[in-house]
Amino acid sequence: MSVDIRIRNAVKKYGDNTIIPDLSLDIREGEFFTLLGPSGCGKTTLLRMIAGFNTIEGGDFFFNDVRINDMDPVKRNIGMVFQNYAIFPHLTVEKNVAFGLKNRNLPKEEIAAKTDQFLKLVKIEEYRTRMPERLSGGQQQRVALARALAITPDVLLMDEPLSNLDAKLRVEMRTVIKEIQNEIGITTVYVTHDQEEAMAVSDRIAVMNEGDIQQIGIPKALYQRPANLFVASFIGLTNLITSRLEISNGQTYICLPGEYKIPLDTIRKEERRAQDVILSIRPEELYVKPFGEDGVAAYVDDAVFLGLNTHYFIHFEDGEKAEIIQESQIDSIIEKGTKISLGVKTDKINVFDTEGKRNLVEGVVNDLDAYSGAL
Numbered sequence: 132m133s134v135d136i137r138i139r140n141a142v143k144k145y146g147d148n149t150i151i152p153d154l155s156l157d158i159r160e161g162e163f164f165t166l167l168g169p170s171g172c173g174k175t176t177l178l179r180m181i182a183g184f185n186t187i188e189g190g191d192f193f194f195n196d197v198r199i200n201d202m203d204p205v206k207r208n209i210g211m212v213f214q215n216y217a218i219f220p221h222l223t224v225e226k227n228v229a230f231g232l233k234n235r236n237l238p239k240e241e242i243a244a245k246t247d248q249f250l251k252l253v254k255i256e257e258y259r260t261r262m263p264e265r266l267s268g269g270q271q272q273r274v275a276l277a278r279a280l281a282i283t284p285d286v287l288l289m290d291e292p293l294s295n296l297d298a299k300l301r302v303e304m305r306t307v308i309k310e311i312q313n314e315i316g317i318t319t320v321y322v323t324h325d326q327e328e329a330m331a332v333s334d335r336i337a338v339m340n341e342g343d344i345q346q347i348g349i350p351k352a353l354y355q356r357p358a359n360l361f362v363a364s365f366i367g368l369t370n371l372i373t374s375r376l377e378i379s380n381g382q383t384y385i386c387l388p389g390e391y392k393i394p395l396d397t398i399r400k401e402e403r404r405a406q407d408v409i410l411s412i413r414p415e416e417l418y419v420k421p422f423g424e425d426g427v428a429a430y431v432d433d434a435v436f437l438g439l440n441t442h443y444f445i446h447f448e449d450g451e452k453a454e455i456i457q458e459s460q461i462d463s464i465i466e467k468g469t470k471i472s473l474g475v476k477t478d479k480i481n482v483f484d485t486e487g488k489r490n491l492v493e494g495v496v497n498d499l500d501a502y503s504g505a506l
Contacts, residue, residue, distance in 0.1 A: 360487025
């Protein structure tokens with residue numbers, strides 16, 4: 132049975148140091164929910180509070196309607212997958228997976244059946260008699276996942292489970308984890324600092340910074356309409372350009388380097404006034420226009436060919452720098468020093484106030500707004 136998780140006004144302190152000052156959050160039953168943020172932002176601390184491994188200095192934690200603040204971790208019926216796998220080196224794959232089942236004193240037939248079920252689910256049944264030292268990192272992670280799921284937990288908690296794997300294996304394993312979670316439908320809380328990983332596996336993501344949640348939403352919402360400058364900068368690549376909104380004959384314009392102005396129709400009505408702003412333009416939202424066409428003048432500083440795409444590092448006439456990502460061409464790469472003209476996909480760019488706390492464009496969705504004290 133999966134559960135929903137409700138957290139209200141959570142506080143975590145270590146002595147006089149407050150790690151999480153006041154955090155509220157709802158995780159839906161059966162949801163794959165990711166806590167994403169830089170190192171030290173409090174995401175693992177929050178995960179360990181859910182697990183019962185950390186004390187709670189304030190607030191309330193619920194599994195469905197059951198308050199779990201003072202509940203022993205063993206009684207919370209959670210499965211945990213750690214960064215370092217934490218499988219037992221002296222036990223075979225089969226015995227590792229069966230470990231939690233034996234601790235629950237289940238009948239031998241049920242233990243054998245469930246062990247077989249989850250060995251097959253994570254596709255390691257052929258390694259059942261192997262010792263962990265003879266397994267690859269990905270195989271060890273599959274063992275850890277099978278062991279966590281075999282006990283039929285209400286909640287699966289995963290703390291940076293792929294960070295010790297190489298890049299190709301990380302991509303493979305995140306697909307495996309998502310497929311299994313979809314099949315079982317278990318409420319999953321996943322911690323990572325890897326934005327691409329979070330985007331690939333999550334139903335929803337909470338972006339954290341310094342113990343606070345900045346925005347909660349589906350991956351598409353966070354990437355395309357970040358609530359503030361921190362989210363825009365942390366999720367994917369972006370170019371930040373100091374700019375200004377101007378109004379002329381009822382039309383809102385954005386000023387780009389070189390005094391180049393373009394109309395912008397996505398600004399919220401209440402924000403359509405002359406003001407200084409910060410633009411967030413992702414590299415794929417700038418594009419090189421055919422020679423001679425009107426656009427933002429820039430110069431190519433360097434080019435990096437990465438197969439499908441080529442990254443161009445440029446500077447504008449005022450010296451401000453930016454990055455462009457273009458689909459690689461079969462015939463040529465734009466040479467260093469070349470003067471180019473750039474177009475902008477204006478429907479996709481984001482505009483923030485000078486403090487970076489508010490996105491001024493329409494369409495920003497932040498599930499955090501449902502809680503008291505939200506941004």
